[in-house]
Amino acid sequence: MSATADHADGKEQPNMAARLGLEAGWIVQEIGYDDDCDDDLRDAIRAVTGEEFVDEDTDEVVDVVLLWFREEDGDLVDAFFEILTDLKAGGVVWLMTPKVGRDGYVEGSEIAEAAPTAGLATTSTLSVTEDWSATKLVVPKSGRRG
Numbered sequence: 001m002s003a004t005a006d007h008a009d010g011k012e013q014p015n016m017a018a019r020l021g022l023e024a025g026w027i028v029q030e031i032g033y034d035d036d037c038d039d040d041l042r043d044a045i046r047a048v049t050g051e052e053f054v055d056e057d058t059d060e061v062v063d064v065v066l067l068w069f070r071e072e073d074g075d076l077v078d079a080f081f082e083i084l085t086d087l088k089a090g091g092v093v094w095l096m097t098p099k100v101g102r103d104g105y106v107e108g109s110e111i112a113e114a115a116p117t118a119g120l121a122t123t124s125t126l127s128v129t130e131d132w133s134a135t136k137l138v139v140p141k142s143g144r145r146g
Contacts, residue, residue: 016128017044029054032068038129061088068096070104080118093137102131
């Protein structure tokens with residue numbers, strides 16, 4: 001790889017993470033990590049937040065859940081219910097799914113059906129890497145019980 005290519009890659013990575021609307025100091029819980037996850041995106045997220053990821057065993061309340069999910073990972077509704085435990089009020093879930101034609105692709109209709117069942121609303125979907133799409137989910141203000 002040339003120095004120019006290295007520079008171009010370095011410039012794109014923060015842009016990927018910036019598109020997710022993350023901020024310095026935010027705690028990100030990562031769930032579903034495997035060898036197929038995009039390490040450049042993960043590095044860019046850590047660079048933006050300045051924090052290491054926490055896993056599903058954390059005792060912390062998190063600002064963001066980064067959920068890597070593939071078709072073979074089981075029931076999406078169950079996955080959503082599990083992640084809501086640690087998410088702070090007003091927090092965001094970024095559901096990372098393989099793009100169309102990639103192994104593990106998850107139909108958009110499956111996400112659209114699973115989200116409201118778990119008390120989440122989808123707000124946007126972005127193409128963040130060559131292989132992964134990111135769907136932003138939030139707990140609607142009227143859906144919070146407190």
